[in-house]
Structures are given as C-alpha cells and as structure tokens.
Amino acid sequence: MEGRKFAVLLCADESEYVKKMYGGYYGVFVRMLKEDGEIWDVYKVAGGDFPADDEIGEYDGFVVTGSCSDAHGEDRWISDLVVLLRKLDAMKKKVLGICFGHQILGRAIGGKTGRATEGWDIGITKVHFQTSHIFTSLKMPSSLSIIQCHRDEVKELPRKAEVLARSNHTGIEMFKYGDHIMGIQGHPEYTKDILLHLIDRISNCNFIEESHGEEVKSKLEEVEPDTEAWKKLCTNFLKGRL
Numbered sequence: 001m002e003g004r005k006f007a008v009l010l011c012a013d014e015s016e017y018v019k020k021m022y023g024g025y026y027g028v029f030v031r032m033l034k035e036d037g038e039i040w041d042v043y044k045v046a047g048g049d050f051p052a053d054d055e056i057g058e059y060d061g062f063v064v065t066g067s068c069s070d071a072h073g074e075d076r077w078i079s080d081l082v083v084l085l086r087k088l089d090a091m092k093k094k095v096l097g098i099c100f101g102h103q104i105l106g107r108a109i110g111g112k113t114g115r116a117t118e119g120w121d122i123g124i125t126k127v128h129f130q131t132s133h134i135f136t137s138l139k140m141p142s143s144l145s146i147i148q149c150h151r152d153e154v155k156e157l158p159r160k161a162e163v164l165a166r167s168n169h170t171g172i173e174m175f176k177y178g179d180h181i182m183g184i185q186g187h188p189e190y191t192k193d194i195l196l197h198l199i200d201r202i203s204n205c206n207f208i209e210e211s212h213g214e215e216v217k218s219k220l221e222e223v224e225p226d227t228e229a230w231k232k233l234c235t236n237f238l239k240g241r242l
Contacts, residue, residue: 003037003038003039004037004038004039004060004239005038005039005040005041005058005059005060006033006034006038006039006040006041006059006060006061006062006063006238007040007041007042007043007051007059007061007062007063008025008026008029008030008040008041008042008043008062008063008065009043009045009062009063009064009065009081009084009101010024010025010026010042010043010044010045010046010065011045011046011064011065011066011067011069011081011100011101011104012025012046012065012066012067012068012100013046013067013068015197015201017197018194018197021193022194024042025065025066025189026040026042028189028190028194029063029065029189032188032189032231032234032235033063033231033234033235033238035235035239041059045077045080045081045084046067046069046077047077048076048077048080050080050081050084051084053087056084056087056088056091056093057091059093060093060094060239060240061093061094061095061096061238061239062088062093062094062095062096063095063096063097063098063101063238064081064085064095064096064097064098064100064101064102064104064105065098065099065100065101066098066099066100066101066149066150066187067099067100067101069100070113070152071100071103071104071106071107071113071152072103072107072112072113072114072152078104081104081108082104082107082108085104085105085108085109086108086109089108089109089177089178089180089181092178092180093180094180094181094237094238094239094240095180095181095182096182096183096184096234096237096238097181097182097183097184098183098184098186098187098188098189099149099150099184099185099186099187100150100152101183102154102174102175102183102184102185103152103153103154103183103185105177105181105183106154106157106161106172106175106183109157109158109161109177109181110157110158111154111155111156111157111158111161112154112155112156113152113153113154113155114152114153114155115151115152115153116150116151116152116153116169116170117153118169118170119151120150120151120207120208120212121148121149121150121151121167121169121170122148122149122150122195122199122208122212122213122216123147123148123195123216123219123220124145124146124147124148124219124220124223124224124225125145125146125148125167125168125169125170125173125186126143126144126145126167126168127143127144127145127146127165127166127167127173127174127186128142128143128165128166128167129142129143129144129164129165129174130162130163130164130165130166132162132164132176133242134164134176134233134237134242135164137242138232138233138236138242140229140233141229144226144229144230145223145224145225145226146184146186146187146188146225146226146230147186147187147188147190147192147195147225148169148185148186148187149187149190149195149198149199149202150185151207153170153171153172153185154172154175154183154185155171155172157172157175157177158177160177160178161175161176161177162175162176162177163175164176164182170185172185173185173186179242182237184230184234188225188227188230188231188233188234190225191227192220192225195220196217196220199213199216199217200213
C-alpha cells in the first residue's frame with residue numbers, strides 16, 4: 001500500500017463548524033478511508049480547482065463528495081466535473097461517489113437525476129442490498145442503516161450499471177458500473193453531529209421547515225448508523241479488495 005495516492009473531489013460549500021471540528025469534509029473522508037502509507041489530496045472542484053490531465057494518472061482512486069448543488073444543474077464546474085468523471089471512467093480509475101457524488105456519477109455514465117419523487121430524505125435510513133458478490137465477499141448483512149440528507153436522486157441508470165441497494169424512500173440507493181465506479185446515496189462518512197449541524201443549516205436556509213428539522217432530530221436519538229460496516233465496504237471497494 002506504500003505510496004498509493006487518492007484524491008477527494010470536494011463539491012461542497014463547507015461550514016466553518018465542519019472546518020473547525022473535522023478539518024472540512026476532506027478531513028472527514030480521510031478519517032474514514034486513509035490507511036498507512038497513503039497520500040491523500042483534495043481538489044475543490046466546486047471552486048474550479050480540478051486536477052490537470054497529466055495529474056489524473058498519478059491517482060489510484062477518487063472520492064466525489066456531497067454538495068448543496070444539483071447534479072442535474074448546468075453550472076460550469078458541474079459540467080467540467082462530468083467531463084472529468086468520464087475521463088476517469090475511460091481510464092478505469094476507481095471512483096466512489098457519495099450523495100451528490102453518487103448522482104453526478106450516475107449522470108456521467110448516461111443516467112438521469114432529478115428531484116426525488118418522495119421529497120427530502122433526512123435522518124437514518126435502512127437500505128436493503130440486492131444480490132451481489134460484493135456483499136457476500138465482505139460477509140455483509142442484508143441491510144444497513146445510513147445517514148441521509150438529500151432531496152435529489154438517481155432516477156435512471158444505463159443497462160450496464162447494477163443497482164446494489166434500495167430503500168423504502170429511494171429506488172437507487174447504491175449502484176456500481178463495471179468494477180471501478182460505485183455510488184452511494186447516503187452519507188457513510190457522516191456522524192450524527194455533522195447531520196445535526198446540517199439540519200440547522202438547511203432549516204435556516206428555508207430548505208425545510210423548522211418543525212421538520214426538529215422532528216428528524218428527535219428520531220435520531222432512537223437509531224444508530226452502521227458506520228463501521230460502511231467504512232469496511234467503502235475502503236475495500238476503493239482499494240480494489242473486492
């Protein structure tokens with residue numbers, strides 16, 4: 001594993017709280033995924049900071065983060081990100097997409113994204129796995145709980161993509177494309193603390209009613225996400241151990 005390189009493609013506008021407490025979302029992902037001897041970089045793609053073409057080949061894998069932006073949007077950086085992801089696909093680079101990252105990967109490979117039919121999914125959701133060698137090789141249970149905070153979803157995928165998990169709220173909770181691309185709608189990297197802070201942010205921005213946010217907070221006391229199992233799944237995928 002010595003010297004392997006990975007990069008976080010940061011799509012989020014980070015709050016001062018997350019920067020102070022966790023070193024930003026880059027720090028959150030590094031805590032979950034980094035192993036001894038690895039080098040991890042970050043590119044703030046939402047601000048126009050992208051790896052150059054001659055740098056891409058240096059990396060063994062990429063993580064695409066969540067975002068408040070829409071994966072179906074046409075902002076310049078979103079269009080540039082789609083172009084980059086298609087390059088990574090052609091190079092068969094390992095790419096793990098989380099929330100917005102999951103959606104933009106779906107778009108990049110030819111799928112469709114948009115507002116979720118069921119509206120916002122905020123809290124801790126149980127997702128149910130479909131039959132796949134990934135889960136049997138890791139001895140995963142048939143379902144896991146994961147933190148969610150999204151109002152968009154992947155609506156369609158190309159035929160070559162495989163849906164890995166569903167939930168009562170979302171039809172495509174996870175997918176893989178070949179052996180090198182995997183998307184996860186939920187947030188395996190989040191803590192409850194991060195979600196509680198995020199609920200306040202989106203409530204203050206009037207994305208959700210304050211009463212909705214308080215209801216979600218009260219339910220969080222009753223259930224825990226399966227953090228370690230998600231860490232195992234994401235790490236093994238990204239490092240090519242599946």
